[in-house]
Every structure is written in C-alpha cells, then in structure tokens.
Amino acid sequence: MTKKKPHHHGNLRAALLEAGLELLHDGGLENLSMRKLASKAGVSHAAPAHHFANQTALHSGLMTEGYKMFTVAMQSEIKLAPNDPREIILAAGRGYLTFTQENEGLFNLMFGGTPRDHDDAELNKASEEAYNVLREICVPIVKGEGGSEANELMIWSLIHGLARLVLHSKRDTINAEKSFETWRLILPPLEFAT
Amino acid sequence: MTKKKPHHHGNLRAALLEAGLELLHDGGLENLSMRKLASKAGVSHAAPAHHFANQTALHSGLMTEGYKMFTVAMQSEIKLAPNDPREIILAAGRGYLTFTQENEGLFNLMFGGTPRDHDDAELNKASEEAYNVLREICVPIVKGEGGSEANELMIWSLIHGLARLVLHSKRDTINAEKSFETWRLILPPLEFAT
C-alpha cells in the first residue's frame, strides 16, 4: 500500500527553506521565486503564504539559514586547527571561503543588497552568532588605536572581500585550495597578547 | 516656435545609460528594467533594443560606467593626497568608499552576482583600468612571499570588504567621514621600498 500524500505536510516551512537553498544552489539568485519554491517542495504555489508572509520574509528565512551555515562552516574548521591564534584565524577564513564557494547564490542573496526584514529575530540572532565567531577569534589580537572593533573589522573585511573577489574571478581561483593559500598570503602579520 | 521631438535621438545610448544610473540610484537594483529605462529616457520601450541586444548587454554597459566612475573616484582622491605611499593607498580607499556609498545600487549590480557579458571589450577595459589604479598604488609595498599580487589582493580585499560591510550596516557607519576613519584604522602597517 503506497503512502498517500497527507494533506498536512508536517514541516513545510523547513522543506520550503531547503527547496529555496537548492534553487539558489542550482541557478543562483535569479532562479529563486515563491512559485518555484512551492513546486520544488511538492506543494501548491499558494501554500508558502501560510509560512512566509511575503517574499521578504522568505528571503530573511533563507538568510537566516545562510548565517547558521556560516557559523558552522567556520566553527568546524576552527575545531580542526592547532591551538594557535593565527592558525585559528586562518581556519575560520577557510570555513568562510568554503561556505561562499559552495553557496554562491546564497552568499549573493545575503550580501547583494536584497531587502531583508530587520525585525526578524531569528535572522538577527543567526547573524550575531556568526559575528560572535569572528569576535572570538579576534580576542587574542593586541588592540591598537581602534580597539578590538578595528581588529574584527579588519579580519572580516579581508576575508569577506577575498571571498567576494574569488567568486568574481572564478577563472583565476577556481578551487578551494588555491583560495586558502591566497588567504594565508594576504593575512598580514598580527601581534598577539600572550 | 517650440522644438519638435526629433525622430532620431542623437545619443540615445548614452541617455539610456544615464537613465539606468538614475534608476539604480533612486531605487536600487530592483528598480532597474528596460521599460523603465526607456520611459526615463523619454523613448518608447522598444527603442533600447537598437542599442542593447538584451538585458545582459545593458547590465554590462552600466557596469562599464561603474568601473569608470570607480577609476575616477580613486584617482581624484589620489591627486589630493600627499606624496607618501601609505597616504596614497588611504586616499584610493577613500575614493572607493565614496563611490560605493554614493552608488549602492550600481555597486550591487557590479558585485552582486548579476550576469555580465564576459566578451564585452569596453567592460573588460574599464575593469582593467580600475584594477590598474589599485596595482599602481601597491607598487611601493615591499613584496612578500606572495609577490605583488598578494599585496594587491590584500589591499583590494580589505577595501572592498569594508565598503560592502559599511553598506551592510548603515546604522553604524552612516557617513563617509566615519568610514574613512575606520579605513585608516584597519589598514595594517605596511613596509615600503625606499
């Protein structure tokens, strides 16, 4: 006896987000629409309205997933790194680069100017958690004139900029290994508190 | 006697690009369409087809304008800077930041993953010229393990990343002055050849 489609999906919200990530993965930002999303999740195109009030809400939901993936990507690289502040920073950057290369569409959604819901608590929480990873790896760096904030911004700008540029010129830096090496080369000397 | 509209516009291509920049300026990436463009330029919506084969061609044309503006923005700040390699790098960064803050929509078009025509000679030329400005200001930096390319990538990643992050968190860094100061703070110490 084959399973009948249940009228209630069970966890449609999660399924829709997953479908959205797939769409982004397969065809980038241009490939994302509420109707395709619903279709990919095997549901009528009016169904998502029960879970996302509008497109911006959906985008915010996907960005939330993005930040969570960001956090995980950085943390799992950090876990493998030797216990040395510079190595930890390099590892976090590798996680960042891996994420961006594997999720170009999502990265563009997150940082390409797409409107988001600034009051989305989950989104704000997820993005803060990602930032916290960055903050922690910067703690050991000796503070200069700009304090710890300048250190964090420096590291973040560097790695974010590199990630963007790597995607932008795929011909030159097509594989992860090469971009990891570049990252190692451009990270300036840092002074750490002992 | 009032001037009749001439049937031939004279320089519609330029007018369309200008209209496109205005649309981007006023409403960002989402505000850009061929029909709005034509309407803004005071021309029927089928007219642009004579100047841009398709949307990608139009986007590429706008990106070309963007790179030119980039180059000008950096060069004009460099011109005002004291003749000191670090000051020149700081000045170029200020130009970059000014451009991005005044042209957020265009910046998103250029670096947000929008497809471009990779065979557009004008576009490639304009982007190379912008890169050349960067290359020149990096010449005085002492080469490390990664050679001059690593120096260029380091400076570019830093300033591009900062520009992106400034736009991303407008609340914190709403004005140019503040972002200039941040830029000065995060530019690491550099060693210059004498």
Next chain:
DNA sequence: TGTACATCAGTGAACGCGCGTTCACTGATGTAC
C-alpha cells in the same frame, strides 16, 4: 544642387510568460467535555 534610394533609429501594438498575492474552499488535526 537635386534626386533616388538604402540604411538607420525610432514607434506602437502585440506576444506570451512568470510572478506575488488573494480568495473561497476543504480535508486534517487538535481540543474540550
């Protein structure tokens, strides 16, 4: 200088498409007693 003619750069109507959103509906689920 004048004329014939090819080419160019517009117009305006029409095409079909995919989109987000709304709506009345219905079947499934959960709850009170």
Next chain:
DNA sequence: TGTACATCAGTGAACGCGCGTTCACTGATGTAC
C-alpha cells in the same frame, strides 16, 4: 472512548501586473551619382 467543533494547513482558480522581446511600420538621415 466518543463526539462536536474550532483551528490549521493545504488546494486550485483567478487577479492584475510588469516584464523582455518581436514585428511591421515610418520618418529621418546619409550617400551615390
């Protein structure tokens, strides 16, 4: 345990919209002689 009922989460049809693109056309411009 059984029943009545409210709520929830889907369906499918329909809405109007703006879009990129195509097309036959026409008026303006440029050129050959």
